[in-house]
Amino acid sequence: MSDDLIAAAKRRFTDLLPQSWRRDLTLVPVVRLSGAIGMNSPFRQSLTLAATARLLDRAFAVKRAPAVALVINSPGGSPVQSNLIFKRIRALAEEKNKRVFAFVEDVAASGGYMLACAADEIYADPSSIVGSIGVVSAGFGFNDMLSRIGVERRVHTAGTRKVMLDPFQPERAEDVDRLLAIQREVHASFRDLVRSRRGALLKGEEDDLFSGEFWVGAQALPMGLIDGLGDLRSVLRERFGTDVRTPLIAPSGNWFTRRANGIGAQIGLDGGIGAGFAQGLADVAEERALWARYGL
Structure with missing residues (x-):
């Protein structure tokens, strides 16, 4: 058998191996942080430390990974839960000695921008909404x-x-x-x-940066609120090469199990099905108002 055939056979065999077994690939685990922060709902999982801690632990536990990527799409919410998630990300990054990248999708505003600040580098689309460093009741x-x-x-x-x-x-x-x-x-x-x-x-006057105003990504870049314009695939391929792989660290269980857990939590916390669903609907309305604040 020729050397070329042997090399081709090895490449074919290598391609069939799980990514975690392949030493020729660079792995950058991805964690999605999507939704309003700290708002319970029986219909969707809330973005809280309790909901994200295990995902973050799994992502930072990948020993071969030089970095972890956060995909953020959040209009904000609870300042406490935002800060708790922020601190957990920074603690894991320092403990595991990994760089953190944040990629903003539609919006990283208010508490969502706080999550982005947990990253060493923040990237956004030119039309992403970024900022809103303020507090509202x-x-x-x-x-x-x-x-x-x-x-x-x-x-x-x-x-x-x-x-x-x-x-x-x-x-x-x-x-x-x-x-x-x-x-x-x-x-x-x-x-x-x-x-x-x-x-x-950070560039510009703090009175402007911290006024609660928000900007699109193309405006946020010269202000120093983000580090560049780009998406996860292009930025990570440029940084780590075309062989980089970005496995998504997803919640365990199927869709029905996660929805059932959300409903069960509402019933258990609020003392009854009616009260739980009423609170859940109120939280859904409040979350909808958060998104609408940014035209989304």
Whole structure:
């Protein structure tokens, strides 16, 4: 048998091996971080530390991988869950000595941008929405509704501030002042996080960068909010060569199991099927409002 035939046979055999067995390939595991952050729903899995921790552990556990890629598509949500996921990514990156790449799809805004900041390099499409480094709270007021339908509401508290921002009472200036003070603290923490990760890369006035404004990727690049324009495949092939492989680290179980777990969690947490689904629908509406804020 000629040397050419032997070499061809070896290549053919190698191609049939699982990627994890092939030493000639560079592996960069991919974790998708998609959806609003910290919003429970019986119909889809929420983006929380509990939901992502195992995926992140699996991705960073691939010993041969020089890096991990995050594909981010999130309009934000809970600042606490955003920060918890951010810290877990950074802890694993330092522990496993791996570089982290973030690739923004439609949007990485507010808490979604916080997740992107966990990466060493951030890439986006020219039309991706990036930024919104700020804090927002929203609600409704129903202080006249109950009296109009003949319902008397009775509330008894121990503690003068237990009904702060009660939607069934007129808004009080001192309650709003307290909320704004909390928002300023959260916003300051967000600004410090972005500074710590982007540092000297940031260009322009901080009053603009941290105003809550958002930009498309082509605008975010010269501001230093991202490192380049590009997609996962092209960037990683340029960095690691054409033999790079990007296996997706997906949740275990099938679609039905994951949906059933979401429904079960709603029932268990909220005390009943009706209450669970009502809360789930409210969270779906709130998530829809988050996406709509960015025209999506």
